[in-house]
Amino acid sequence: MAVIEVAGARKTYTRFRKPPQRAVDGLDLAVPEGGVHGFLGPNGSGKTTTIRMLLGLVKPDSGEIRLLGRPVPEGLPESVQEVGALVETPLFFPNFSGRLNLELLAHVAGLPGSRVDEALERVGLTDRAGDRVKAYSLGMRQRLGIAAALMKRPRLLILDEPSNGLDPAGIREVRELIRHLGANGVTVFLSSHLLGEVEQVCDTVDILVRGKRITSGSVKEVLAARATGEVRVRTEDVALAASTLTGAGYDVTEAGDHLVVANAPDPAAIARALGERGQWVSELTPLTANLESVFLELTAGGGM
Amino acid sequence: MNGLLRAEVKRLVSRRLARVVALVFLGILLLVQVVGAVRSRDPNAEERVDIAVARQYCEDAKASGEFEPDGDCDQVYTSEDPRYNAKDLLPDAAGSVAVAAAIVGFVVGASYVGAEWAAGTMQALLFWEPRRWRVLLAKGLALVGVMVAFTVAMEVVCFATTLLVGATRGSNEGVSGVLGDAFSTAGRGLIVVTFTSLLGFAVAGLTRVTGAALGAAFVYFAILEQVVAGLRPGLFRYLIAPNIGAVMTGGLSVPAGRGEDDFGETVEILLSVTRGTLTLAVYLVIVLGAFYAVFSRRDVT
Numbered sequence: 001m002a003v004i005e006v007a008g009a010r011k012t013y014t015r016f017r018k019p020p021q022r023a024v025d026g027l028d029l030a031v032p033e034g035g036v037h038g039f040l041g042p043n044g045s046g047k048t049t050t051i052r053m054l055l056g057l058v059k060p061d062s063g064e065i066r067l068l069g070r071p072v073p074e075g076l077p078e079s080v081q082e083v084g085a086l087v088e089t090p091l092f093f094p095n096f097s098g099r100l101n102l103e104l105l106a107h108v109a110g111l112p113g114s115r116v117d118e119a120l121e122r123v124g125l126t127d128r129a130g131d132r133v134k135a136y137s138l139g140m141r142q143r144l145g146i147a148a149a150l151m152k153r154p155r156l157l158i159l160d161e162p163s164n165g166l167d168p169a170g171i172r173e174v175r176e177l178i179r180h181l182g183a184n185g186v187t188v189f190l191s192s193h194l195l196g197e198v199e200q201v202c203d204t205v206d207i208l209v210r211g212k213r214i215t216s217g218s219v220k221e222v223l224a225a226r227a228t229g230e231v232r233v234r235t236e237d238v239a240l241a242a243s244t245l246t247g248a249g250y251d252v253t254e255a256g257d258h259l260v261v262a263n264a265p266d267p268a269a270i271a272r273a274l275g276e277r278g279q280w281v282s283e284l285t286p287l288t289a290n291l292e293s294v295f296l297e298l299t300a301g302g303g304m
Numbered sequence: 305m306n307g308l309l310r311a312e313v314k315r316l317v318s319r320r321l322a323r324v325v326a327l328v329f330l331g332i333l334l335l336v337q338v339v340g341a342v343r344s345r346d347p348n349a350e351e352r353v354d355i356a357v358a359r360q361y362c363e364d365a366k367a368s369g370e371f372e373p374d375g376d377c378d379q380v381y382t383s384e385d386p387r388y389n390a391k392d393l394l395p396d397a398a399g400s401v402a403v404a405a406a407i408v409g410f411v412v413g414a415s416y417v418g419a420e421w422a423a424g425t426m427q428a429l430l431f432w433e434p435r436r437w438r439v440l441l442a443k444g445l446a447l448v449g450v451m452v453a454f455t456v457a458m459e460v461v462c463f464a465t466t467l468l469v470g471a472t473r474g475s476n477e478g479v480s481g482v483l484g485d486a487f488s489t490a491g492r493g494l495i496v497v498t499f500t501s502l503l504g505f506a507v508a509g510l511t512r513v514t515g516a517a518l519g520a521a522f523v524y525f526a527i528l529e530q531v532v533a534g535l536r537p538g539l540f541r542y543l544i545a546p547n548i549g550a551v552m553t554g555g556l557s558v559p560a561g562r563g564e565d566d567f568g569e570t571v572e573i574l575l576s577v578t579r580g581t582l583t584l585a586v587y588l589v590i591v592l593g594a595f596y597a598v599f600s601r602r603d604v605t
Contacts, residue, residue, distance in 0.1 A: 013603070056434040057427060057604040076434040085431045091424035095320050107311035108432045148428075 001069060003156045003187045004031035004054060009063030011049055011211075023049040024060070025211035031189055031204075033155075036182035038198040038219070039191040041208030042299050047191045050208070051087055051160050055080070068156060081109065084154035086162055090145025094134035098125055098144050101133060105148055119147035124173075138165030146174065157181060160191045175201055195292040209299050222294060231267045233274075234258040234283035241279050248273045258283065305442065308433055312446035321415055322450075325408055329458060333401065337465040341473040344388035355385055388474025390466050391482050398486040399552060401462045402493020405455040406500040406548070410521060413447050413504030418514025427604045436600050440509075444502060444592070451501040452494055459490045492551050492577060499548070499584045502592060509595040537561045541575055544587060550580030 006029035013021045024046040031037045041047045052058040053065055056073040065072040067079040092101040102116045120126045123143040133141065142165050149157055159178070163171045171194070178201050182188050192198050198205065199219060206216045215222055234257065235241040242259055245252045250270070251262040264270055264286075271281050316322060347355060364370075420426045426439075433439055463486070470476040508517035525545060533540045538561020540546055550556040557572040565571050575583075 013605075052603075052605065055431055057430055059601070059603060073434060080431065080434055083431075087427070087431075089424075091428040093315070093419075093423055093425055096315075096318060100318060104311045104315055105428075105432055107307045107314065108429065110307040 001033050002030040002066075003033045003068055004029060004189060005064075005066040006030075006050065006054075007064045009050070009053060009060045009065060011046075011053060011058060011060050023211055024053070027063070027208070027211060027213055029206060029213060029216075031187065031206075033187050034182075034185065035203035036178055036188040036190055036201050038202035038205035039189060039208070040195070040198060040205060040295055044210075045208040045299075046211035047208055048088060048160055049211075051085070051158055051189075051191060054158065055083075055085055055087070057087075081152065082155040083158065084149030084152050084156070085158040085160075086142075086145040086149045087158070087160045089138075089164065090141050090148070092133045092141065092144060095132055097130050098133055098136065098140075098147075099129040101144065102148055102151065106151060109152060111151055115151045115153075119151045122150055122177075123147045139167060139170050142166055143170070146177070154186060156187045156189065158189045161193065162190070163192065163194055163197065171197065195295055199292075207295060207298055214298055229263055229265060230287040231261045231264040231270060232258055232283060232285040232287055233261055233270060233281060235274065235279050235281055237279065241274055244274055244277050244279060245270065260287070305438060308438060308442040309445060312442045313450060316412075316416060316446050316450050319416070319419075321419075322412055325412060326454060329404065329408060330461065333458060333461055334465065337469050340388050340393070341469040343386070344469070344473040345386050347385055347387065351385065388469050390470030390474065390476045391478040393470075394463070394466050394479060394486045395482050395489050397462050397466055398459060398490040399493065401458050402455065402490060402496060403552065405451070405458060405493065406496045408454075409451045409497045409501035410504035411518065412451065413501040414508035414517035414521075415504075415514045416447055416508075417443065417505050418508040418512065418517060421508075421512040422514070430604060437596070440596055440599060444505060447501050447505055448498050451497050455490075455494055455497045459493070463490075488554065489552070492554065495551050495581055495584070496548050499588060502588055503544075506588070506591040506595040510591075510598060541573065542583065544584065546575060547580040547583040550575035551577050551584065556580070 006027050009024050009027045009029075010022075011024040013023055015021070023044075027046065027050060029050070039047055039050075049058055053060050054067055054072065056076045059073075067076065068082055070076070070079045072079070092098070093104075096104075099116060099120065102119060103113065106113065106116050117126070120129045123146050125140065125143050125147060128136070128140065133144065136144065142162065146159075146162060149159070162174050162178070166174060175197055178188050178190060182201070182203070190198065190202060202219055204216075204218050205222055206213050207222075208214070232255075233241065233245075238254060238257060238259060242252045242254055245259070245261060250264065250273075253260045253262070261270055267284050267286055271284055274281055420429075429439060430436070467476060467479065470479065504517060504521070507520055508514055511517050511520065529543045529545050532543060537559040540561070541558045546556060546558050550558075554577055556575045558575055560571045560573040562571040
């Protein structure tokens with residue numbers, strides 16, 4: 001069962017004396033239950049608008065949206081009980097303590113007070129829970145936002161840039177938390193600019209450009225579809241090796257202290273060709289695509 | 305709904321502005337009473353003569369049937385009487401507390417929703433309760449409940465301190481005769497407090513900025529109403545301020561907009577409490593309706 005289903009969603013913002021801005025343009029999306037799902041796209045590609053549409057904050061001009069099998073916005077009051085969300089910067093009352101902010105939200109959902117302590121402990125904010133939110137760093141606010149999202153013990157967790165403002169240790173903690181949740185039955189829908197992070201924690205990914213999905217699938221599939229077939233070769237005499245491989249029919253490019261050999265489905269053949277001429281290989285590395293290069297290739301011109 | 309209402313009440317009473325305003329309000333109220341107590345003293349010989357003259361005038365008028373005094377002529381006091389007199393002060397004090405609470409209600413109501421838009425917490429709340437009508441209803445009920453409770457508490461303090469100062473430093477003579485009037489004034493004040501609180505709430509809900517709501521109120525009351533009253537006196541009775549005045553005072557005569565009568569007097573009509581209340585209710589329905597219509601359709605970005 002898909003926990004998020006979007007079919008043909010469109011949203012154009014109209015603003016006074018400004019040209020209309022199409023944020024989402026016929027988006028289709030299906031996020032299966034379980035695991036961690038990445039949602040990528042350059043700035044302005046429609047990620048946050050999509051998340052706002054999922055949560056009923058923004059009304060689509062057309063299209064159908066279902067959250068946990070229920071239509072949005074009609075079924076949202078039921079769905080939202082099982083959805084935790086953190087959209088962009090967490091928003092809290094700055095003059096209230098972190099604990100009071102969470103208590104107010106717990107009252108709204110009818111959650112027991114113990115959930116507040118539990119969530120604060122989970123994100124490491126117990127000691128600072130009594131401080132006013134305006135005294136929190138951006139990272140602490142982000143943790144508080146994650147705590148609020150976790151209070152419902154959600155089936156689906158929607159996180160929009162959860163690592164914003166976190167230090168490296170905080171980023172790692174969030175990454176581990178996401179992995180843990182994903183491995184324990186919570187579906188995590190993660191929108192992030194940190195492509196390395198997405199690659200490390202996500203099972204599946206959707207990439208958006210100008211409000212449209214341009215690719216989708218498991219991270220492995222997306223990367224495999226754009227495998228380069230290139231091999232990096234390092235030897236003592238780069239020029240001689242280039243000459244040898246060119247003579248053997250390879251497409252070779254010199255790149256400083258090493259060579260890049262294109263269209264090389266069998267790297268062992270390169271080693272053999274060089275070895276037969278007494279040129280010993282010190283490095284032979286197939287160049288695989290990473291999510292960043294795939295993302296930049298797919299979104300070329302979209303900007304980050 | 306109970307949880308949402310509980311959260312909204314807790315949020316409202318936890319706000320620094322609400323707490324500061326409540327403390328300042330209470331402080332001013334107590335200060336006024338302390339000043340009244342300190343200034344209260346027995347009349348000197350000259351003042352006693354003035355009081356005796358006034359009482360005699362009252363007795364004479366009563367005997368001749370010239371006018372019917374409100375109460376016993378023994379309880380007639382003059383402006384020369386320096387004693388703190390609960391009977392004379394209580395109804396006006398109750399009215400003053402209600403008017404001040406109505407102004408506070410507008411400011412608190414406007415900042416309650418304005419601050420929410422400013423902090424972006426309206427969006428966060430809608431993650432948890434997506435039914436916007438429930439959010440609006442809970443906020444409105446919380447605001448009215450808190451403001452009415454606050455006003456009642458301040459009225460209780462006002463009544464208690466007035467009677468206390470009267471008993472210890474002045475006079476409570478004849479006060480039982482005005483208690484009904486004072487309670488009635490305080491009760492009508494609750495209508496006005498409810499109205500202004502919701503008005504501030506709705507206007508700030510439309511503008512999304514507290515300052516803009518306060519500015520709109522200033523422009524309306526200080527400029528627009530004055531312009532309308534000057535240019536179209538016949539419309540005066542439909543404006544907000546005279547209807548608030550009618551509710552607070554128990555009825556208010558205002559120009560009917562039909563020029564002058566045969567004696568050269570401006571023709572007036574009476575705005576009753578019922579009519580004033582209904583007019584204010586119509587205003588409230590329009591502004592709250594507009595707020596709901598915009599809020600229910602608005603994209604929260």
